Amino acid sequence: MTALAGRLAAPAPGWTARADAVVVGSGIAGLTAALELRTRVPRVLLVTKDRLVSGSTVWAQGGIAAALDPADSPEAHLRDTLVAGVGLCDPRAVEVLVTEGPARVRELVARGAVFDTEPDGTLSLTREGGHHADRVAHAGGDATGAEISRALVAQLAAVRADPGIEVIEHALVLDVLTAAPGRDGRPGPVCGVTLHVIGEGSRDGVGAVLAPAVVLATGGIGQVFRSSTNPVQATGDGLAAALRAGAAVGDVEFVQFHPTVLWLGAGVKGQLALISEAVRGEGAHLVDVDGHRFLTGVHPLAELAPRDVVAKAIVRQMARTGADHVLLDARHLGADRIRRRFPTIGARLAEHGLDLATDLVPVAPAQHYHSGGVVTDLVGRSTLPGLYAVGEVACTGVHGANRLASNSLLEGLVFAHRAAHDIAHRVETGALRPAEPVERPGPEALVAGAARSRVQRIATDGPGVLRSAAGLAAAERALAGIRTDAHRAVEGGERPVADPQVAEWETTNVHQVATVLTATAATRRETRGGHLRSDHPDRDDARWLVRVEATRTPDGELVQRRVPQD
Known part of the structure; x- marks a missing residue:
């Protein structure tokens, strides 16, 4: 049985704040939710792990997708999204995205975002x-x-x-607070969060923010792996906190x-430099180490096929050639065009002595x-009353x-707007009411910060790019063998190996996310989209x-269920 603790080991809150809604995260989803809520409920509190300008949004290069050209249509955008999602998108969620998306992008322009334009003043659009x-x-070429x-x-x-409105920077959210459980033993409605303010924040140490609505906008899970394009803050905090509180997660x-x-090189760790898909959109090619283009026979769109198709083709071509990389060839685009369109990428490549031209x-x-996350409905509500999720941490059904490509910024924008309006309505009507938190039963968890590299290696080798039953089983055993009570003295009276603090809390989140990721990857015995099983290489629509949704039960068991997609 896979078991997860229901809360992090942490000191009792030393201070308390109250709000009508607390927003966790300051990317496009969190900032949009906070700005929309500010004029609609009496008090909003925005919490961000670093500074307001940190997070994944700032790293987004390519752009934001919406049917803004008169020759385009939401229906065409919907078709492309459904194809990319390989049968698992929720068509209702995609319809919301593509129909409301153009208006939300125009509102973003009205809020001061400056996008690249053509000589006639119309938005410059690429593919x-x-x-x-x-x-x-796109904006600034590749700095959208x-x-x-x-x-x-x-x-x-x-x-x-x-x-x-209050903003608390340098604050790590620890746990989602819940009220007294119902007769079924499941946690009651959400009533706030606990958080730890790090160093330069406006409050000190561990505190509690009590609110009837919590909006998770915490981004992705990149630091679960040994290397990622995600920033260092992406330790799966929101996903793990929602899971501990009893919310369902899906498509993990x-x-x-x-x-x-x-x-x-094979030994590089940490955040890696992304070469935006927009480079291929402008006409760059992929070739193997022998100089052969290999995608023209794989998909009609060749290098512009959906990302899962391109990634799988690269993995297979590397296996054929015995290489650990392929090559991106943009030389035929011309130096002037490259430097005008991709200044940010150019600067990062120059740091390594490389030039696209x-x-x-x-x-x-x-x-x-991460295409999966906290399961939500069309207004951002999770399965736990009062808990909302928007942006990458959410599983809206848009991505399948x-x-x-470039649907992520749009999803954060559209669904944060919807969630904020739903919260405001429910606060006004009394459907969301303050409640007092109670401690969830069962053990608390703390994984030593020193174990993070071990967890990352396990996740990279198990539920990484190429998965198999044997690799996932080995990962499950290895994760289960990592000590999750590092704050307690072991038998014999030895001192604990770790104290509750930021590195340990983050590593505990990384461990819990890796655990649910491994479990769900083992369950799905097929290859589809971002899930590649070497032992089940084909897509299997019949089964x-x-x-696949996962939930933590009140006794800590991780249970899964299959929800048919229309």
């Missing part, structure tokens, strides 16, 4: 993998996320004096490994995006088995046209 139309708006983040942070800074096994991440750039797949 990325899986899209059959030019519908990706940074510009969106700048604009939203500026909007928030303009209202920082408003007593209706679908991890998108970006096809073209700068390859710097003159060099073949070594690339290989690496963890990039594989995210379509696996389902969402």
Whole structure:
């Protein structure tokens, strides 16, 4: 039996704050939710792990997809998204995304985001993998996320004096607080969060924010793996906290490994440089180490096939050639065009002595995006009353088995807007009410920070790019062998190996996410989207046209169920 603790080992809160809603995270989803809530409920508190300008949004290069061209349509965007999701998208969620998306992008422009334009003043739109139309708006060439983040942070800074909103930076959210359980023993409604303010924050140490609505916008799980394009903050905090609180998570096994991440050698760790899909959108090719293009015979869109198709083709080509990378060839695009369109990528490559205009750039797949997350409905509600999730931490059904390029920023924007409006309505009508938290029964968990590299190695070798029953079983055993009570003295009176603090809390989250990822990857016995099983290499619609959902029961057991997809 796979078991998970229901809370982190942490000191009791030393201070308390109250709000109508607390938003956790300051990417496009968190900032949008906070700004929308600010004028609709009396008091909002925004918590971010680092500074407001940190997080995954700022690293987004390619752009934000929406049917903004008169020659395009939401229906065409919907078709491309459904194809990329390989049968597991929720069509209702995708319809929401593509129909509301253009208006939300225009609102983003009204909030001050400056996108690249054509000489006539219209938005400059490009194409990325899986899209059959030019519908990706970008800023600064390849600095879209940074510009969106700048604009939203500026909007928030303009209202920082408003007593209706408080921002706490440098704060790690520990656990979602829940009220007294119901007759079935499951946790009661959400009533806030505990958090630890790190060093430079506006409050000190562990505290509690009590609120009838909690919005998780904590981003992805990249640090579960040995290498990723995600920032160091992406330790799966929101996903793990939701799971501990009793919320359902879904599609966890679908991890998108970006096809073209700068390859710097097998021993490189940490955040890796992404070579945006937009480079291939402009016409760059992928060739193997012998100089042969290999995607033209794999998919009609060749290098612009959906990301899972390209990543799998690269893995297979590396196996055929015995190489640990392939090569991205953009030399034929011309130096002026490359430097105008991709200044950020160019600067990062220059740090390693590479130039897109003159060099073949070594690339290989690496963890990039998590298509699964906390299961939500069309307004961001999780299965736990009062708990919402938006952005990468959520499983809205938009992405299915594989995210379509540049749909992530749009998803965060659209569903954060919807969640904020739903919360405001429910607070106003009294459907969301303050409640007092109670401690969830069962053991608490703490994994030593020193164990993180071990967890990352296990996740990379088990539920990494290429999975198998044997590899996943080995990963499950190895994860189960990692001590989760490092704060307690062992038998014989020896001192604990770790104290409750940031590195340990993050590592505990990484361990719990790796555990549920391994379990769900073992359950799905087929290959689909971001889930590649070497022992089950084919897609199996007869048995696996389902969402695998996982929930922690009150006694700590991780249980899974299959939810058929329409």
